[in-house]
Every structure is written in C-alpha cells, then in structure tokens.
Amino acid sequence: MSFAALRASIRRSALATPTRAAARPALRQSAVRRFTTETPAPKKSNAVLYGGLGAAVIGGVAFYVYASSSDTAKEAGSAVRSGAQAAKAAVNFVPTKADYQKVYDKIAEVIDSAENYDDGSYGPVLLRLAWHASGTYDKETGTGGSNYATMRFHPESAHGANAGLNVARDLMENVKKEFPWISYGDLWTLAGVAAVQEMGGPKIPWRPGRIDGFATQATPDGRLPDATQGADHLRNIFYRMGFNDQEIVALSGAHALGRCHTDRSGFEGPWTFSPTTVTNDYYKLLFDEKWVWKKWSGPKQLEDKKTKSLMMLPTDYVLTQDKSFKKYAKAYAENQDLWFKDFSSVVSRLFELGVPTAQFTTSEPWIMGSE
Numbered sequence: 090m091s092f093a094a095l096r097a098s099i100r101r102s103a104l105a106t107p108t109r110a111a112a113r114p115a116l117r118q119s120a121v122r123r124f125t126t127e128t129p130a131p132k133k134s135n136a137v138l139y140g141g142l143g144a145a146v147i148g149g150v151a152f153y154v155y156a157s158s159s160d161t162a163k164e165a166g167s168a169v170r171s172g173a174q175a176a177k178a179a180v181n182f183v184p185t186k187a188d189y190q191k192v193y194d195k196i197a198e199v200i201d202s203a204e205n206y207d208d209g210s211y212g213p214v215l216l217r218l219a220w221h222a223s224g225t226y227d228k229e230t231g232t233g234g235s236n237y238a239t240m241r242f243h244p245e246s247a248h249g250a251n252a253g254l255n256v257a258r259d260l261m262e263n264v265k266k267e268f269p270w271i272s273y274g275d276l277w278t279l280a281g282v283a284a285v286q287e288m289g290g291p292k293i294p295w296r297p298g299r300i301d302g303f304a305t306q307a308t309p310d311g312r313l314p315d316a317t318q319g320a321d322h323l324r325n326i327f328y329r330m331g332f333n334d335q336e337i338v339a340l341s342g343a344h345a346l347g348r349c350h351t352d353r354s355g356f357e358g359p360w361t362f363s364p365t366t367v368t369n370d371y372y373k374l375l376f377d378e379k380w381v382w383k384k385w386s387g388p389k390q391l392e393d394k395k396t397k398s399l400m401m402l403p404t405d406y407v408l409t410q411d412k413s414f415k416k417y418a419k420a421y422a423e424n425q426d427l428w429f430k431d432f433s434s435v436v437s438r439l440f441e442l443g444v445p446t447a448q449f450t451t452s453e454p455w456i457m458g459s460e
C-alpha cells in the first residue's frame with residue numbers, strides 16, 4: 090500500500106468509530122463543511138439532496154450548504170446561527186475535567202480504530218507524538234517542550250526525528266475539530282496519556298494549561314535523540330531536558346510499544362512480541378535474549394538471535410552496556426510494578442516540560458480515564 094493510500098485509510102478508520110459515525114449523518118445531511126462545531130441535523134431527515142451549492146458567510150466564518158427542500162434556507166439559516174452561537178460560546182467556555190474526559194474518551198476510540206494499521210492500534214504513534222512534542226525542551230534556555238505544540242509548523246514538522254508523526258497529528262486534527270477549545274499541546278499530551286493507559290499501562294497524572302504558540306517558537310533540529318549513538322549522547326540529550334540516568338532508563342521502556350518503520354526512521358521492526366501492550370518485556374528481552382547486529386543494508390540495529398523478529402536500537406542496547414544504566418534496566422526487568430511507578434511519574438513530568446506552572450489550570454494533576 091502506498092503511503093498516500095495508507096494515510097487515506099487511516100483517516101477513514103479514524104472516522105469510522107461509533108460516536109463519530111453517529112455524528113456524521115447530521116453533518117452530511119446539513120452538509121455543513123469546514124466548521125469546527127457540530128451543527129444540529131435538519132428536522133427533515135428524508136430530504137432529497139439535489140446538489141445545489143450555496144455559500145454562507147457569517148461573522149467571518151464561511152461554509153457551504155447543500156440545498157435540500159423548500160425550507161432549506163430556514164434550516165441553513167438556523168445552522169448558521171447555531172454555528173455562530175457555538176463559536177461565540179466557545180470563546181467564553183471554561184472546560185472542566187469532565188470536558189477533558191470527553192476528549193480523552195474520543196482519543197481512546199481513535200486508538201482502537203486502527204484496523205489495518207501496524208499492529209492494530211494508533212496508541213504507539215500517539216505516544217511518540219506526545220514525547221517528541223515534549224522532548225525538545227532545553228532547561229537552560231527554557232525553550233521547547235509541550236507548551237506551544239510547534240511541531241505543527243514547518244520546518245519542525247519535517248525534522249528527520251519527526252518522520253511519520255503526520256499520521257498522529259492528522260488523527261488528532263480530527264479530534265480537535267470536535268473539541269476546538271482544547272490547545273494542541275494539551276490534546277497531544279492527553280493523547281500520550283490515553284495511549285499509555287489504554288494499552289494497559291499505569292495511570293499518568295496530567296493537567297491542562299498548554300497554549301498554542303507560533304512558528305517562531307519552534308525548536309532547531311537535533312534536540313531529540315539519535316538512535317545510532319551511545320551513552321554520552323543519551324546523557325547529553327536527556328540531561329538537557331532535566332532527567333537523570335534512572336529516568337532515561339525508565340523512559341526508554343516506552344519501546345515495549347510500537348515498532349520502527351523503514352520509511353520513517355530507516356530502522357525496522359518491533360522491540361517486543363506485544364507491541365500494543367505496556368509491559369516491562371522491553372527490559373526483560375534486553376537481558377534474556379542474545380542480541381546480534383542485523384545483516385542488512387539499513388542502519389545499524391540489533392536483532393534477537395533466536396527469532397530474528399525483534400529489534401533493538403543502538404541506544405536501547407546501551408542500557409545493558411553502561412554500568413549506571415544497566416543497574417536500573419535490570420531492576421525494571423525484575424519488577425514491573427517498580428517500572429510502572431517510575432514510568433508514570435517520569436512521563437507525567439516529560440509531558441509538562443516547558444509549561445510554566447502558573448499556566449496550569451489545576452495545581453494537582455488529574456487522573457483521566459476510569460479510575
């Protein structure tokens with residue numbers, strides 16, 4: 090399947106979730122397009138569309154209306170009014186935890202809608218989006234991090250490290266249409282939280298407050314780790330974000346999830362046999378399997394000698410080679426509860442990098458999802 094076809098199928102399946110499917114007929118019948126708020130369905134559900142296209146412009150918001158019956162104009166007028174009212178209400182709207190929970194629930198639906206994509210879940214790629222949006226943070230300058238969601242802008246969107254994350258951003262763009270009041274930074278990090286939790290991981294305390302920034306706030310290329318490098322590089326990159334050795338190792342366990350793609354990073358394959366479930370298998374496999382360099386024309390990566398179906402990046406393997414990293418990796422291999430606890434707190438911190446405390450709307454982070 091070509092990449093374009095893959096993306097098209099991703100969009101289709103993201104739209105095919107029950108709630109969204111239920112919402113669509115209203116959109117199709119009133120055929121209101123390019124507006125961020127759901128409009129009510131016309132009262133006459135059996136109206137025959139004859140395909141006439143009119144344009145209505147109110148308050149600077151333009152959208153198209155298919156004429157459908159004699160009272161089309163009235164219906165269109167009411168759709169326009171309700172759209173304009175919704176937009177006005179949105180300006181004064183102060184979302185509660187229950188509102189964020191609705192966004193979380195929608196994201197959880199999207200995660201599960203990945204029928205033909207990778208291993209059947211969008212969770213891993215959404216977690217990678219949240220991490221790459223946050224991991225650009227530099228504690229010295231206070232730049233980068235999840236606050237401004239600058240990966241929306243070129244050239245950050247096209248940085249090599251972010252290859253393939255357009256898939257995740259496009260999925261979240263659909264969610265954003267339904268909940269236009271949420272900032273991109275909040276949406277993407279909430280998606281990371283949902284990904285971990287919905288794939289069986291620990292609860293990740295999270296709170297809203299990120300704001301949408303501008304292209305000028307984007308970070309330069311090279312802030313995210315390069316998988317071909319060793320321990321010094323990992324420390325340079327993660328110490329810059331404010332993390333220590335234990336936290337580097339705890340964060341790396343995210344590679345229990347997902348896989349590498351040759352058309353994104355150049356690497357190939359999953360780290361574990363259960364890439365859509367959060368387990369400490371990543372650490373266990375690092376120590377239990379014999380890892381050998383893969384013989385291929387791609388970038389240097391390791392494969393498990395036994396099945397040749399799993400992979401490790403040079404930066405993963407270094408966790409077994411560096412004395413300090415090894416100590417923590419062993420502890421996590423032996424104790425999943427310990428890793429869940431440490432992973433939860435370090436991911437929570439990761440997602441808050443670059444967000445001034447005063448910006449958060451609650452002092453205590455929330456636990457989203459079913460408690």
Ligand code: HEM
Nearest residue numbers: 213214217220314315316340343347348349350353354404
């Ligand atoms: C330690 C340094 C890290 C390096 C060098 C690294 C590198 C990579 C690479 C090369 C890929 C493959 C991308 C692709 O081809 O699709 C990947 C995927 C992934 N990474 Fe990392 N990563 C690191 C840390 C992290 C952290 C801290 C997290 C989250 C907390 C994370 C979460 C993920 C996930 C979930 C995937 C799978 C994405 C998918 O299946 O589409 N990584 N990483």
